[in-house]
Amino acid sequence: MSVAAKYNRMSAVYDLMESPMEFFFYSKWRKEALSGLKGMVLEVGVGTGKNLKYYPEDCSVMAIDNSEGMLEKAREKGKGMKNVTLLLMDAEHLEFPDNSFDYVITTFVLCSIPDPIKALREMKRVLKPEGEMINLEHMRSNNRWIAAYEDFINPISVALTGINVNRKTVENIGKAGFNIKDVKNLAFKDIFRKIRSKQ
Ligand SMILES: C[S@@+](CC[C@H](N)C(=O)[O-])C[C@H]1O[C@@H](n2cnc3c(N)ncnc32)[C@H](O)[C@@H]1O
Numbered sequence: 001m002s003v004a005a006k007y008n009r010m011s012a013v014y015d016l017m018e019s020p021m022e023f024f025f026y027s028k029w030r031k032e033a034l035s036g037l038k039g040m041v042l043e044v045g046v047g048t049g050k051n052l053k054y055y056p057e058d059c060s061v062m063a064i065d066n067s068e069g070m071l072e073k074a075r076e077k078g079k080g081m082k083n084v085t086l087l088l089m090d091a092e093h094l095e096f097p098d099n100s101f102d103y104v105i106t107t108f109v110l111c112s113i114p115d116p117i118k119a120l121r122e123m124k125r126v127l128k129p130e131g132e133m134i135n136l137e138h139m140r141s142n143n144r145w146i147a148a149y150e151d152f153i154n155p156i157s158v159a160l161t162g163i164n165v166n167r168k169t170v171e172n173i174g175k176a177g178f179n180i181k182d183v184k185n186l187a188f189k190d191i192f193r194k195i196r197s198k199q
Contacts, residue, residue, distance in 0.1 A: 003112055003162035004067045007047075010161065011069030014048050022050065025187055029136050030054045030107065033194060039102030042126060044091045044119065045109030049074030052084055062096070064089035091119035096126045103127075107136040110172065111164045120176030127199055133178060135195040139169035142190055150191075173197055 001009075010017070018026070034054040043051060046063035047070045055061050061084045065071050071086055078084045089095055091113050104123045113119045123133060141147050150166040157165050170183055170193070178197035186192040 003114060006160075006162040007065075007067035007112075008069035011048065011067065011073055014070065015050070015073070018050075025192070026050070026107075026136075029186060029192075029194065033107075033134050033136055034105065037103050037105075040100065041103045041105060042094075042096070042101040042123070043105045043107075044094075044123060045106055045112065046071070046074050046086065047109075049077035049086075051105065051107055052078050052081060055083070057083055059083060061085070062087065062101070064091065064094070066090045092122060094122040094126050098125050099128045100126045101128060102131045104131070104133040105135075106133075108138065110135065110137050110169050111139070111167055112162050116167065116169070116172050117176050120173055120178065124177055124199055129199055131199065132181075133173075133195075133197045135169070135173070135197075136186070136192070137169045137195065138165065138188075138192050139190075140166040141188075146189060146191065169193075170195060 030051050031054050034051055037056060037059050041059050041061045043061060043063040046065045063084060064087045068088060071088055074086050078086055092115055104127050110116045127133060140150055154164055154166045157163050173180055173195060180197045182196040184194045186194055
């Protein structure tokens, strides 16, 4: 089953499943990361649209996802938001010209995209030279005991949900050619991190 098909299947219960993490952590991280943005924003893997309410009204937000089920939920949350455009699109093949966006945003997405480095190269291509990428992501810990646990449960997580819990996301961002400016640990030691990068 493709990742998109897994998310289509999960879309009806996704917000409920995520609600404890959303309540205790994600909502405050989203607000802090997104509320100061300006200009043209690309959100990759918008999911059910949980970030949409945190973008300032004067940002123009293009938000893509390749799961029609998840996008359907995002359309409900984005109803009436004139600055938001939602599109069905694969992150590995972004249909935008080079140098289009002031910001590229991913939140809890680089764990699911089948080829994250390919998608990150696409994000770099569409980012303006002076633009910034901001990622809120979970990833493989640098602590060997936590990493061993993540490696152990990863096949189960991938089989059920398409989510990889042990990706080396900071390394992947570097491999895609980004210039990493800042990495901040957010929770559960270094599993959840905020990463800011330039072209
Ligand atoms: C864990 S959800 C996160 C959703 C949202 N960003 C959030 O913060 O709640 C991951 C999302 O990435 C999307 N996704 C996975 N692979 C993708 C791809 N190749 N292209 C576009 N979206 C993708 C999934 O459909 C899903 O909606």
